Amino acid sequence: MTAPPAPPIREPAVSAPAVPPALGGAPVGVFDSGLGGLSVLRAIRTALPHEPLLYLADSAHAPYGDKPPTVIQARAAVLLQTLRAAGCKAAVVACNTVTGLSIQALRAQHPGWPIVAIEPAVKPAAQLTHSGIIGVLATRNTVCSPGLARLIATHAAQVRVLTQACPGWVERVERGELDGPDTEAAVAAFVRPLCDAGADVLVLGCTHYPFLRPVIERVAGPRVTVLDPAPAVARELGRQLHAHGLAAPTPAAAAVTFWTSGDPAQVGRVLQRLWPGAPAVLALPGAG
Structure with missing residues (x-):
């Protein structure tokens, strides 16, 4: 049982807007180590099309998956502070590695500011499995993170x-x-052993x-x-915005702005494939 991949979202070519002065009209900040968090941004855009969004790709430091935890924690703190300084009314951590390693510390650094974080969909996977075996595909740091260990202990103790x-x-x-053949081979190297071991749900x-979901x-x-947890993140963001009185005041479709700590031209070329019609990528203000 599989679900078809979501179609790409096509955006009008618009210039980056200034942060609106009204808090409800301020953007939601979303960040990831690179462009992977666009899968979360896509779900948010679908569920909350009226919310202005600011996406920050930390491409200069991607990938996070094999970096020392202290480096990732430091980058996450800098990026969240950057989004808050830009006037974002809430933030979404669109990186499982950051969630697993430091989400509690990040929330403690920003009390009262809504921070929604993605995490592997272990709980629904444990509820869906018929074989009693689920597989979690992740980076090395996520696999070894205390956050994933807590999820498994709390929600999947009765399954393998x-x-x-x-x-x-x-x-x-x-x-x-x-x-393509090389990508399919790279995917098969890690997916087939899980399926051969009896996993009937992959997170x-x-x-x-x-x-890479189609492959x-x-x-x-x-x-x-x-299972992709991005739609659940979008639902939780909507709930948090309403609970804090921060939902956008108009139902009109809002703009999406893209920042990167890397090379805007290089990031922009890949962005156009993952998010067709996106506006130009802007360099992260300051030193990044």
Whole structure:
């Protein structure tokens, strides 16, 4: 049982707007190590099309999956502070590695500011499995993170959880290599062993991986369910905005702005494939 991949969202070519003075009209900030978090941004755009969004890709420091935890924690703190200084009314951590390593510390640094974080969909996977075996595809740091360990202990103690690091997948997405024989071979190397071990639900534990979902589903076969937690993040963001009185005041479609700490031209080329019609990518203000 599989679901078709979501169609790409096409954006009008608009220039980056100034941060509106009214708090409800201020943007929601979303960040990831690179462009993988666009899978979360896509879900937010679909669920909350009236919300202005500011996406920050930390491309100069991607990928996060194999970096020391202290480096990732420091980058996450800088990026959240950057989004808050830009006037964002709320933030979304669109990176499972950051969530697993430091979400509690980040929230403690910003009390009262809504921060919604993605995490692997272990709970629904444990509820859906018929074989009693689920697989979690993630980066090395997420696989080893205390956050994932807590999720498994809390929500999947009665099932067998197979965790699988997938080195190289993030880099493929960052290069726009979403299909083809080499990509299929790279996906099969990590997906087939989980399926052969009996996993009938696979959790996408990195926001880059939904862009490989068609290949993952093709390799896994029709009897394996693939779960992406991005829609749940969008729903939680909507709930938080309403609870804090921060929902955008107008139902009109709002603009999306893209920042990167990397090379805007290089990031922009891949962005056009992942988010057709996106406006020009802007360099992250300041030193990045």
